[in-house]
Amino acid sequence: RMVLRIMLAQTLALETPPHATIATALPLLQGGPRKLAHGVFGSLMRAGVALPAPELPPATANRWTALWGEAMAEAASAALGSPPPLDLSLADASATAATAAQLGGTSLAPGHVRLPRAGAIEQIDGFESGDWWVQDLAASLPARLLGKGNGRSVLDLCAAPGGKTMQLAAAGWQVTALDNSEKRLKRLRQNLKRTGLDAATITDNLLEWRPDDQADAVLLDAPCSATGIFRRHPDVLYRIGARHIEDRAQQQLLLLERASNWVKPGGVLVYAVCSLERAEGEDVIARFLADDSRYTIDPVVTDELPSGIAPDALGQVRTLPGMLADAGGLDGFFMARLRHQA
Secondary structure, three states: OHHHHHHHHHHHHOOOOHHHHHHHHHHHHOOOOHHHHHHHHHHHHHOOOOOOOOOOOHHHHHHHHHHHOHHHHHHHHHHHOOOOOEEEEEOOHHHHHHHHHHHOOEOOOOOEEEEOOOOOHHHOOOOOOOOEEEOOHHHHHHHHOOOOOOOOEEEEEOOOOOHHHHHHHHOOOEEEEEEOOHHHHHHHHHHHHHHOOOOEEEEOOOOOOOOOOOEEEEEEEOOOOOHHHOOOOOOHHHHOOHHHHHHHHHHHHHHHHHHHHHEEEEEEEEEEEOOOOHHHOHHHHHHHHHHOOOEEEOOOOHHHOOOOOOEOOOOOEEEOOOOOHHHOOOOOEEEEEEEEOO
């Protein structure tokens, strides 16, 4: 049964030719019922079987329909059945057109190249030379909202595995990256070495650590439910419920309040979560601003975003399933840029 499941997954989900599926799967049954598995698989292929249309778990579908509407929930269901494309962030944005042409990809923003779903990442041209790193387009937007660094200081909080750290370093910021996982920071340092980019890294708990000096900017990519990356990790749709979302929102507000003290007057604080839950995004910002008069929203404008993504009426950014669907879609994210009043 398990070998038959593997064979069906190869053929129906991964689009492996049936003859290749047979050649790779049947050896797993050496000494067992190979003829039976072969016969059943052949019968299924002749019958033209297909996978059922993917569906969101009912609790998730009901929650997202209430939050974002029926069209969003339908788009999310469709996204479950389509492996996401491979997005690359480039160390040198001026090489966007050349890299896209070299790799046979498309670009949706400066410093971004999108490829069809690929094989081994390490075998793609430019990996060893550190020309790029893997990062979903939506995940690249928060760092883009900070613009060019011009030598200014930025704290990248909850930084690992480091995509945003490398973006900021490539944009000319003096980056200090903080994360509480030494294992994940080790991967970040490896990527910094591979790309030739520079950032200071610190392993510590954000609720206990504090910087020596305030920074010109702070990027807080807060721990969240991660429901926005359900295409890559569909298990979150079954693990995450209302209680978990509320607990995360309380933690996010606490982290945001703490990080807000580390921005110089006149500086910028970007808050982001890879969540499709309003409680972790818009509601956290509303609660924070209601209690802290030092900050106001610094509205994002359409020209700062890839075509097809637009800020909301307050100037915050919310990416949803269904956006850029014809180009391969993108992960769910929320981000807001806040200005510390001088």
